[in-house]
Amino acid sequence: MARHEAFDGGEETRQRITFTIDGEKITAFAGQSILEAADAAGIYIPRLCDVEGLDPQGSCRVCTVKVNSRPVASCVHPVSADDVVENDTEEIRRWRRDLIKMLLHEGNHLCPICEASGRCELQAMAARFETLEPDLYPYLQPVRPVDASHPDIMLDTNRCIRCGRCIRASRDVDRKYVFGYIGRGIHKRVGVNATDLAHTRIDLDDAAASLETCPVGCIIRKRVGFFAPIGRRQFDLQAPGDEIEKRKGEGK
Amino acid sequence: MVNVVCSKFNSDRGRLIDILLDIQSTARHISEEAIEEVASALGIHRVEVEGVVTFYSFFSQTPKGRVAIRLCDDIIDRHAGAEAVGQVFSEALGIGYGQTSTDGRFSLDKTACIGMSDQAPAALINNEVAPSLTPDTARRIALRLVQGMPPESLFEDFGDGNNSHPLIRSAVNNNIRLIGDILLAGDIESGKGLERAFALTPERVVEEISGSGLRGRGGAGFPTGKKLALARAFPAQRRFVICNADEGEPGTFKDRVLLTERAELLFDGMTIAAYAIGASEGILYLRAEYSYLRGYLEEILARRRASGLLGGEIHGSKGFGFDIRIQMGAGAYICGEESALISSCEGLRGEPKNRPPFPVEKGYLGYPTVVNNVETLCNISRIMERGGAWFASYGTGQSAGTKLLSVSGDCGKPGVYEAPFGLRVRELLEMVEADNPAIVQVGGPSGAMIGKVDFDRRICFEDLPTGGAVMVFGARRNALKIVDAFLEFFIDESCGYCTPCRVGNVFLQERIQKIMNGFGETGDMDYLESLSRTITATSRCGLGATSSRPVTSSIQQFPLVYASLTKEPKDGLHAGFDIQRGLEISRKIARRQSMIYDRRYGEEDGQA
Numbered sequence: 107m108a109r110h111e112a113f114d115g116g117e118e119t120r121q122r123i124t125f126t127i128d129g130e131k132i133t134a135f136a137g138q139s140i141l142e143a144a145d146a147a148g149i150y151i152p153r154l155c156d157v158e159g160l161d162p163q164g165s166c167r168v169c170t171v172k173v174n175s176r177p178v179a180s181c182v183h184p185v186s187a188d189d190v191v192e193n194d195t196e197e198i199r200r201w202r203r204d205l206i207k208m209l210l211h212e213g214n215h216l217c218p219i220c221e222a223s224g225r226c227e228l229q230a231m232a233a234r235f236e237t238l239e240p241d242l243y244p245y246l247q248p249v250r251p252v253d254a255s256h257p258d259i260m261l262d263t264n265r266c267i268r269c270g271r272c273i274r275a276s277r278d279v280d281r282k283y284v285f286g287y288i289g290r291g292i293h294k295r296v297g298v299n300a301t302d303l304a305h306t307r308i309d310l311d312d313a314a315a316s317l318e319t320c321p322v323g324c325i326i327r328k329r330v331g332f333f334a335p336i337g338r339r340q341f342d343l344q345a346p347g348d349e350i351e352k353r354k355g356e357g358k
Numbered sequence: 359m360v361n362v363v364c365s366k367f368n369s370d371r372g373r374l375i376d377i378l379l380d381i382q383s384t385a386r387h388i389s390e391e392a393i394e395e396v397a398s399a400l401g402i403h404r405v406e407v408e409g410v411v412t413f414y415s416f417f418s419q420t421p422k423g424r425v426a427i428r429l430c431d432d433i434i435d436r437h438a439g440a441e442a443v444g445q446v447f448s449e450a451l452g453i454g455y456g457q458t459s460t461d462g463r464f465s466l467d468k469t470a471c472i473g474m475s476d477q478a479p480a481a482l483i484n485n486e487v488a489p490s491l492t493p494d495t496a497r498r499i500a501l502r503l504v505q506g507m508p509p510e511s512l513f514e515d516f517g518d519g520n521n522s523h524p525l526i527r528s529a530v531n532n533n534i535r536l537i538g539d540i541l542l543a544g545d546i547e548s549g550k551g552l553e554r555a556f557a558l559t560p561e562r563v564v565e566e567i568s569g570s571g572l573r574g575r576g577g578a579g580f581p582t583g584k585k586l587a588l589a590r591a592f593p594a595q596r597r598f599v600i601c602n603a604d605e606g607e608p609g610t611f612k613d614r615v616l617l618t619e620r621a622e623l624l625f626d627g628m629t630i631a632a633y634a635i636g637a638s639e640g641i642l643y644l645r646a647e648y649s650y651l652r653g654y655l656e657e658i659l660a661r662r663r664a665s666g667l668l669g670g671e672i673h674g675s676k677g678f679g680f681d682i683r684i685q686m687g688a689g690a691y692i693c694g695e696e697s698a699l700i701s702s703c704e705g706l707r708g709e710p711k712n713r714p715p716f717p718v719e720k721g722y723l724g725y726p727t728v729v730n731n732v733e734t735l736c737n738i739s740r741i742m743e744r745g746g747a748w749f750a751s752y753g754t755g756q757s758a759g760t761k762l763l764s765v766s767g768d769c770g771k772p773g774v775y776e777a778p779f780g781l782r783v784r785e786l787l788e789m790v791e792a793d794n795p796a797i798v799q800v801g802g803p804s805g806a807m808i809g810k811v812d813f814d815r816r817i818c819f820e821d822l823p824t825g826g827a828v829m830v831f832g833a834r835r836n837a838l839k840i841v842d843a844f845l846e847f848f849i850d851e852s853c854g855y856c857t858p859c860r861v862g863n864v865f866l867q868e869r870i871q872k873i874m875n876g877f878g879e880t881g882d883m884d885y886l887e888s889l890s891r892t893i894t895a896t897s898r899c900g901l902g903a904t905s906s907r908p909v910t911s912s913i914q915q916f917p918l919v920y921a922s923l924t925k926e927p928k929d930g931l932h933a934g935f936d937i938q939r940g941l942e943i944s945r946k947i948a949r950r951q952s953m954i955y956d957r958r959y960g961e962e963d964g965q966a
Binding site: 163165166167170179182183184201204205208211212242243267268283285286289291292293294297299300301 | 412714855896
C-alpha cells in the first residue's frame with residue numbers, strides 16, 4: 107500500500123513502540139502517523155480530508171488530537187514512543203464540532219436536494235457531532251462555478267470542502283493531474299487542468315471520479331443520481347468509522 | 359515573449375515566481391495563453407501555474423495599467439488619510455479601485471501594508487514608493503503621471519542615507535530615531551565578524567552564537583544557535599541559508615532600514631550562518647513591495663563576488679564557498695512564515711508545509727535549511743565581531759541584545775528605534791511622543807493589543823514578544839475598527855489551506871462587524887472567544903494560531919467597549935436580526951411594502 111510512504115521505513119526494520127490514546131495503551135511502528143496507528147488499534151479518529159489509499163495532507167483539521175498537550179493533526183503527525191494522545195475529550199469534540207460547522211456554513215450544503223445525501227461524509231460527521239441544526243454561525247452562501255461540460259461527470263464547487271482528495275487521487279493514483287488548487291484564502295478552490303472539465307483527461311474509471319474520493323456532493327456522476335433509496339444509502343447502513351471501531355478486540 | 363522569459367530562467371520550475379513576475383511586469387497581466395505557454399515550457403501542468411498565479415496578489419489575470427498604483431491599506435494608513443489620497447488618484451485618473459483605465463495606462467488598487475507605516479499614507483507606483491502622501495502631493499503625482507512622466511522620475515527629493523544612492527533613488531526616509539549599540543551604531547565595520555568567524559571552526563561559530571542567547575527576531579524567538587546546530591547535525595548533501603526579508607506584518611518596517619543601511623552586515627551574517635552549517639547556497643527572499651531595493655542589493659552581491667566575499671572559495675575561509683541569489687516575493691504575507699517562504703522559493707503556492715519534518719532537516723528542495731530574519735542575521739555578524747558575551751550584556755535574561763522597533767501611528771516621532779530588550783511600553787511611548795495613547799498594538803495584528811493598564815509591561819520574550827511592530831493609537835480611535843481591519847487583513851492573507859483559518863476568520867469578522875453595527879448581543883463575546891480558541895488550537899501554522907488575537911486581546915483589554923455595544927436579546931429574538939434591513943431586500947424584490955411592518959401599507963401601492 108502506497109499510503110503514508112513518507113513515514114515508512116521498510117516493514118521489517120520498523121521498530122515497535124507504545125503510546126497511549128485516552129489512557130489506552132497502543133502499539134505502533136515508530137514514525138507511523140497517529141491516525142494510522144489508531145486505525146490499526148480500532149480507535150476511530152474522525153477525519154474528512156484523509157482517506158485510505160491517498161497520502162495525508164492535514165488540511166481539514168478534523169483529526170486534530172492533543173499530543174503531550176499540544177494540538178496536532180493526527181493524520182500527518184508521526185507518533186513517538188510514550189506519546190500521550192488525547193482524542194475523545196470534551197475540548198477536542200468541541201473543536202471538531204466547530205470545524206464541521208465551519209465547513210457546513212462555508213459552502214452550500216442543502217442536504218435534502220443533494221445527490222450525495224446519505225453517502226456524504228460531511229453530513230455523516232455533522233450527525234456524529236450533532237450539528238445538523240442551524241446555529242449562530244453565518245452562512246456564507248458562496249456563488250462558485252458549476253462545471254457541467256463533461257459528458258459523464260459534473261462539478262458543483264459550491265459543495266467543495268477543499269479536502270483535495272480528488273487532486274491527490276488524480277495526481278498520485280491516476281497520474282493525470284486533472285485537478286489542482288487555485289485561489290487563496292476563502293477564495294481557494296479546486297480548479298481543473300484545462301479551460302473546463304470536458305477538456306481534461308478525466309474518465310469515469312478514474313480514482314478521482316470514484317464515489318469514495320469526493321466526500322461530499324461536489325464531483326457528481328451524471329445520470330446516476332439518488333441511486334440508493336433512503337434507508338439503504340451508504341451511511342444509513344454503516345457510519346464512517348464503524349469499520350475501524352469493529353477492529354477493536356479482533357486482535358489486529 | 360513567454361518562451362524567452364522561461365529560457366532566461368533555464369525553464370526551471372523552481373523559478374516559476376520569477377518567470378511570472380517578468381511576464382506580469384511586461385504584459386501587465388498573465389493571460390490564459392501565457393499560463394498555457396509557461397506550463398508547456400516548464401513541462402508542468404497548467405493548473406499548477408494557474409494555482410501560483412492566483413495565489414500571489416501581485417499577479418493579475420486581467421491587465422493592470424502600465425503604471426500600476428497600489429495604495430497601502432493598513433489601519434495606520436487609513437488613519438493617516440489614505441482614503442482622501444485614494445479619492446484624488448481615483449478622480450485624477452478616472453478609475454476606481456480594482457480598475458484599469460480603458461487606454462491601459464493606469465490601474466488603481468489597494469494593497470496590504472507596504473512597510474511604510476512611519477511615512478503613511480504611502481503607495482507603490484509600479485516599483486517606486488510614494489511616501490507621506492497628502493491629497494495635494496497625490497494630485498501633483500497624478501498630474502505628472504497623466505502628462506506621461508515615468509514613475510521612476512516622479513521624485514526629485516530623495517530620502518536620507520542610502521535612499522539617495524544612485525541605485526535606490528527613493529523618496530523613502532529611514533526615520534532612525536534611536537540608535538542602539540548593536541545594529542544601528544555609526545561605527546559598524548562590516549567584514550570584521552566574517553573575518554573572525556573564519557578564524558574559528560564552524561562548531562565554534564555555532565557555540566559562540568548559542569552562547570550569545572540570540573533568538574529569532576521575526577517574533578517567535580527560536581534560539582538561533584540551536585537552529586544552526588540542528589541544521590548542521592542533519593546529514594545531507596546540500597544545505598541552505600535563507601534570509602527572510604518578507605516583513606509583511608502590518609506596521610513593521612525595520613528590515614527595510616536594515617536592507618537599506620546594513621546590507622553588508624546582513625550578507626556577512628548570511629555567510630557566517632552558511633559557514634556554520636556547511637551551506638554553499640543562500641537565498642535572500644525579498645518582498646515584492648521592496649523591489650525598489652533590489653538593484654542596490656544585487657550590486658552589493660556582485661561587488662562581494664568580485665572581491666571574493668562570495669563565490670567558489672571565499673577569501674580567508676580555507677576552501678569554503680557560498681553564494682546568494684535574490685528571490686522576489688509576489689505579494690503574500692503568509693510567505694513570511696518560514697515553511698511557506700520555502701514553498702515560494704521553490705516556485706510553489708506560498709503555503710506552509712507540514713511539520714515535522716522541520717526545515718532544519720528537510721527544507722528548501724528537501725535539504726536542511728536555516729531561515730532567519732534580516733535582523734537576526736545582522737546580529738550574527740555583530741556577535742562574531744564583538745563576542746557573545748558582549749551581545750548578552752544587553753537586554754534581559756531570556757532576551758539578549760537589542761530589538762529594532764518599528765513605531766507608527768498616533769505619535770510625534772514614528773520610525774525605527776533600537777532599544778535593549780526589557781524596555782517598558784510606557785518608556786517607548788514617551789520617546790515616540792505618543793499622542794494621548796489608548797491602545798498599543800505590540801507585534802502587529804498577530805501580536806497583543808494592550809490598553810493603559812498594561813503600559814508598564816516590558817518588550818521582551820518573557821513578557822511582550824514582538825517581531826518589531828508597535829502601532830500607537832490615540833484615545834479617539836475606535837478599537838473595534840482596528841480589530842475589524844486586522845481581521846480583514848488575515849482573511850485576505852490566509853492561504854486557505856486549513857479550515858479554521860480559512861473559514862473561522864471570516865466568522866470572527868462577521869461577528870465583530872455585527873457588534874460594530876449596533877446589533878451585538880451579550881453572548882457574542884463568549885461566541886468570539888470560543889471560536890477563537892478553536893481557530894488557535896486547530897490551525898496549521900502561525901497565521902491561524904495568532905489571527906484571533908486582536909479579538910481575544912481586545913475583549914480582555916477593552917471589555918467596556920464591548921459592553922457598551924452589546925445588549926441582552928429580548929423576546930427570544932436575535933438582537934442581531936434587523937427586521938427592517940431584511941424587509942428592505944424583500945421590498946425591492948416584491949416592489950411593495952410589508953402588510954405587517956409598514957403601517958401605511960396599501961396607501962401607496964407599489965411605491966416601496
